[in-house]
Amino acid sequence: MSSSSKWIETAVDQMSSLPGIGRKTALRLVLDLLRRSNDEVERFSSSFQLMKQHVQFCSNCHNLSDDKLCGICSNDRRDKQTVCVVADIRDVMAVEGTSQFHGLYHVLCGLISPMDGIGPSDLTVQSLIERCERDHVTEIIFAFNATMEGETTAFYISKKLQALPIEITSIARGIAVGAELEYTDEITLGRSLQQRVPYGKANH
């Protein structure tokens, strides 16, 4: 399917460069933009340029930020001694969405994966260790996906922090709230048995 306009072709090329957007979908999106007013298209386009110009990484936790320190790190009411370590900025948003965590974050920008050639030096591990020493962190919580890479990364960091007086925890693995026991896989169910909690605590 080719269009009669080279400007539309270019716009479709650009739109379909986004992950998961094929050329037919891209054409549909581009024609939707074409139907909008000049001002709306201007606002649409400039939002990405402005984002690229202004967004930077927080110098403390490596989360995306509008300033040198992100809104979470510069918030005085948050517990600076507890750090939740995550792989990706989207994980920060997921944990923040729970409203259950009041400490700070540390974004590793990936996980250790020898298969993909990603080692500790490609991540912000060193900055985490320095931060733990400097800020007298008392607890770090690993919030990684339950994959080989997640386990490896957690193991590596815990070894590195061995010498420091820091409590190291990991988010609980178990049966999702609302899920049914009979359909849960054996590994998850096994873990939820191993890591069982006193009855009164489970509901808080």
Add this chain to the structure above:
Amino acid sequence: MSSSSKWIETAVDQMSSLPGIGRKTALRLVLDLLRRSNDEVERFSSSFQLMKQHVQFCSNCHNLSDDKLCGICSNDRRDKQTVCVVADIRDVMAVEGTSQFHGLYHVLCGLISPMDGIGPSDLTVQSLIERCERDHVTEIIFAFNATMEGETTAFYISKKLQALPIEITSIARGIAVGAELEYTDEITLGRSLQQRVPYGKANH
């Protein structure tokens, strides 16, 4: 899920204004853009602005065009006496994709739909009639979807062109190439029987 940056929020708002793109998908697309170089983001954004600035409607057939006349209307090798009437510019691309049609197009920019309050005056019907008279068109082909709106529009235009010496045809309805008889719906199968063609002709 909210981000720590208001620039990202704005970009996600804009991205999710596209049809079929939810906020989670929009965030994924925006973070993909954020990982690209400044130049790439600049090219991405400006492609939509340039498109909006330069693309216009062909004064003859109302297809999208970079100039006053589109590439099809200004092509001397195309048969200017045969006009394929379609509802939408995407239908032009679909018919062009077959490489079976060498005439010109006329884009109605919609179909007559009393339910949605769309009448002939909202479409480019008048311009089609003037064009048929001016350019001595000998055949018009309706290439509409097989819906109530398509039938209504075809009926209306054929009435309007009654007085002119123009052959009026419609694309054939029938069983798709490669489809199986037993799974075809009754209406399509019935039409394909009514509109049967001499055996030798069917394969050309």
